[in-house]
Amino acid sequence: MKRALAAFACLLAATAWAEDFKFDAAEFDKQPFEFGGYLELKADRSWLKRDGSFYKLNGLARDTLDRNTATLKLNAKYTQGIASLKLSAAAEQRRDQLISEGSARFDEAYVSFKPDPGFTLDIGKQALKWGKGYAWNPVGFVERMKDPNDVELAREGYTMLAADFIRNFADDGGELKTIAFTPVLLPVGAQTNHDFGQPNHLNVAAKLYLLYRDTDIDFTWLGQGSRGSRFGIDFSRNLSSVLEIHGEWARLQDVEQRRIDAAGKVTSEVRDATSYLLGLRYLTERDTTWIAEYYRNGGGYTESQLTDFHRVVDSGNSALLAKARQISPAYGRANAGERYLYLRASQKEPFDIVYFTPSITLIGNLDDRSYSLSPELLYNGVTNLDLRLRATWLHGGEHSEFGEKQNARKLELMARYYF
Amino acid sequence: MKKLLTTLLCLLALAPVPALSAPVLDGAAILQKVDRNLEPESYEMLRKLINIEPDGKKKEFVLYSVKKGRDKIVALFLAPQSDKGRATLRLGDNMWLYIPEVGKPMRITSLQSVTGGVFNNADILRIDYTAEYKVEAAAEEKDQYLLTLKAKTNEVAYDKLKMWVDRKALLPVTIECYAASGMLIKTLRFADIKDFGGGIKRPATIETDSPLYKDYKSVMLYANIKKRSFPDEVFSLNYLPRVEDLRK
Numbered sequence: 001m002k003r004a005l006a007a008f009a010c011l012l013a014a015t016a017w018a019e020d021f022k023f024d025a026a027e028f029d030k031q032p033f034e035f036g037g038y039l040e041l042k043a044d045r046s047w048l049k050r051d052g053s054f055y056k057l058n059g060l061a062r063d064t065l066d067r068n069t070a071t072l073k074l075n076a077k078y079t080q081g082i083a084s085l086k087l088s089a090a091a092e093q094r095r096d097q098l099i100s101e102g103s104a105r106f107d108e109a110y111v112s113f114k115p116d117p118g119f120t121l122d123i124g125k126q127a128l129k130w131g132k133g134y135a136w137n138p139v140g141f142v143e144r145m146k147d148p149n150d151v152e153l154a155r156e157g158y159t160m161l162a163a164d165f166i167r168n169f170a171d172d173g174g175e176l177k178t179i180a181f182t183p184v185l186l187p188v189g190a191q192t193n194h195d196f197g198q199p200n201h202l203n204v205a206a207k208l209y210l211l212y213r214d215t216d217i218d219f220t221w222l223g224q225g226s227r228g229s230r231f232g233i234d235f236s237r238n239l240s241s242v243l244e245i246h247g248e249w250a251r252l253q254d255v256e257q258r259r260i261d262a263a264g265k266v267t268s269e270v271r272d273a274t275s276y277l278l279g280l281r282y283l284t285e286r287d288t289t290w291i292a293e294y295y296r297n298g299g300g301y302t303e304s305q306l307t308d309f310h311r312v313v314d315s316g317n318s319a320l321l322a323k324a325r326q327i328s329p330a331y332g333r334a335n336a337g338e339r340y341l342y343l344r345a346s347q348k349e350p351f352d353i354v355y356f357t358p359s360i361t362l363i364g365n366l367d368d369r370s371y372s373l374s375p376e377l378l379y380n381g382v383t384n385l386d387l388r389l390r391a392t393w394l395h396g397g398e399h400s401e402f403g404e405k406q407n408a409r410k411l412e413l414m415a416r417y418y419f
Numbered sequence: 420m421k422k423l424l425t426t427l428l429c430l431l432a433l434a435p436v437p438a439l440s441a442p443v444l445d446g447a448a449i450l451q452k453v454d455r456n457l458e459p460e461s462y463e464m465l466r467k468l469i470n471i472e473p474d475g476k477k478k479e480f481v482l483y484s485v486k487k488g489r490d491k492i493v494a495l496f497l498a499p500q501s502d503k504g505r506a507t508l509r510l511g512d513n514m515w516l517y518i519p520e521v522g523k524p525m526r527i528t529s530l531q532s533v534t535g536g537v538f539n540n541a542d543i544l545r546i547d548y549t550a551e552y553k554v555e556a557a558a559e560e561k562d563q564y565l566l567t568l569k570a571k572t573n574e575v576a577y578d579k580l581k582m583w584v585d586r587k588a589l590l591p592v593t594i595e596c597y598a599a600s601g602m603l604i605k606t607l608r609f610a611d612i613k614d615f616g617g618g619i620k621r622p623a624t625i626e627t628d629s630p631l632y633k634d635y636k637s638v639m640l641y642a643n644i645k646k647r648s649f650p651d652e653v654f655s656l657n658y659l660p661r662v663e664d665l666r667k
Binding site for chain 2: 120380383
């Protein structure tokens with residue numbers, strides 16, 4: 001009887017094993033049409049800063065602002081032979097105590113032809129992303145600017161014709177293992193890519209990638225057209241199994257900078273600028289990942305230029321305030337200054353809680369010593385569900401970049417469900 | 420005469436007798452066979468990776484992988500939906516991760532994990548053992564060989580491996596992975612030998628646990644391992660967003 005019970009127990013255990021670790025590969029057969037996306041719900045509260053320049057410019061007249069945002073992101077791909085159509089759309093609805101508004105757009109909509117693994121031709125709207133930096137990409141010449149506060153945020157692409165040629169020499173045993181060339185044609189007209197720059201230009205850009213001596217190297221270039229010509233270089237390399245180093249350098253010609261002086265006089269200057277970035281990522285023995293980047297924004301405002309702008313806002317003169325409001329998008333953009341530090345520490349699965357990643361991010365303006373500090377808790381232990389709680393404190397003195405923002409602090413809860 | 424015979428006998432006794440001495444184990448040859456018995460040089464396959472928490476809760480990932488030569492491998496996430504489209508590439512000691520939302524490949528390191536759980540990137544993007552390790556010692560045990568492997572460079576995830584190999588099948592049974600400090604990082608257990616066709620007969624399940632993740636377990640299940648050749652261009656950063664196109 002005992003033996004029979006033991007045998008039965010073994011059989012049960014074996015069945016449980018088989019059930020636990022079943023893998024039906026047929027479920028994952030390739031389909032010509034694929035569809036997916038996510039639904040994201042976000043609730044945030046901002047504690048406003050009444051003496052901040054951007055509070056005054058935005059005429060808020062309240063102490064807090066509660067906002068709810070729903071975002072639906074849809075991705076679809078249809079493949080037929082060597083051609084495929086890729087669509088990526090986003091619809092967003094935002095509501096707070098002041099406004100309720102919605103928006104919808106295609107981030108990407110393009111057709112790819114891949115007659116050979118070494119050649120691809122893409123036609124349509126697509127989001128190319130160049131550079132090696134996490135928070136900033138000075139060599140990203142044909143893309144919309146990245147938000148360093150949320151680097152994975154989807155960005156709208158530009159309509160273009162892009163090709164990709166790849167040659168791999170890994171088997172040759174030489175120092176050069178891969179070479180890839182990506183030429184781009186980007187038209188700008190009244191209806192097409194109008195926010196890229198001056199209309200009626202067919203812009204030409206290119207990227208040359210090399211994997212040389214275990215180092216990724218890109219040479220990027222954008223010809224004179226809707227924007228001034230520019231060229232750059234970036235690199236990335238693993239120094240050990242726990243340490244990576246990367247950098248970018250870009251020379252930009254004919255960069256226009258509009259500014260306002262303390263007297264309220266608005267001027268425009270066209271000049272050449274050099275931007276660069278140096279960063280590293282380090283994984284400690286305790287599974288903490290550190291990312292540090294130093295960024296020099298050649299097209300940014302100096303500390304005194306930023307101070308002049310905030311003084312104009314503080315003047316209380318309505319005519320000057322109107323001028324400042326007009327020019328404020330340039331001063332209010334993310335990281336409008338010259339020298340920045342990005343520092344992020346994230347701890348993988350502390351206290352043996354898997355899929356739980358707490359992190360803290362600091363973005364500091366090194367010229368005026370103002371900064372934003374964002375602790376974050378991310379949990380993705382439930383399949384296809386990401387939960388994120390993030391707080392942000394903005395700190396800085398009078399007339400400093402982060403000290404004059406609209407918010408003093410912010411708390412945000414986000415749930416994203418993938419389907 | 421007696422003296423001559425005695426001298427001859429002594430000389431015979433002292434002379435090496437190759438036929439009677441124990442054969443010297445060629446650990447490098449065993450390791451090479453282990454590599455080829457586990458996978459052909461160029462192939463494609465599907466894997467399911469299951470992370471199991473102490474309370475029994477599971478999280479599953481499905482990856483499509485292609486490999487060429489000793490040290491080139493690409494893996495594409497097919498599931499869950501939140502990770503679909505992510506792709507990882509390994510060329511020797513170099514590793515990258517492509518996340519569609521980020522839109523460009525980022526360098527990653529072998530000790531990180533793209534899936535969380537006990538398997539790290541070096542386990543998920545494993546290349547031939549002979550590409551990363553040299554055999555330091557080989558010994559015979561009852562039904563197994565015990566190979567002690569030492570990493571060829573500092574870039575390799577584990578400094579030392581102890582690999583128990585089935586003598587008959589020349590397939591790994593257990594692998595213990597150690598850090599340079601001598602600390603045991605994890606143990607891999609190979610089970611469920613299955614005939615995948617095309618002459619590929621290997622364990623279909625790898626289970627792992629780690630003293631660093633007490634009571635956690637990760638399992639890797641293999642399916643559809645097929646010999647297939649790929650052009651070199653597939654193993655490049657620019658190709659990562661298109662790995663899906665390789666699937667038939």
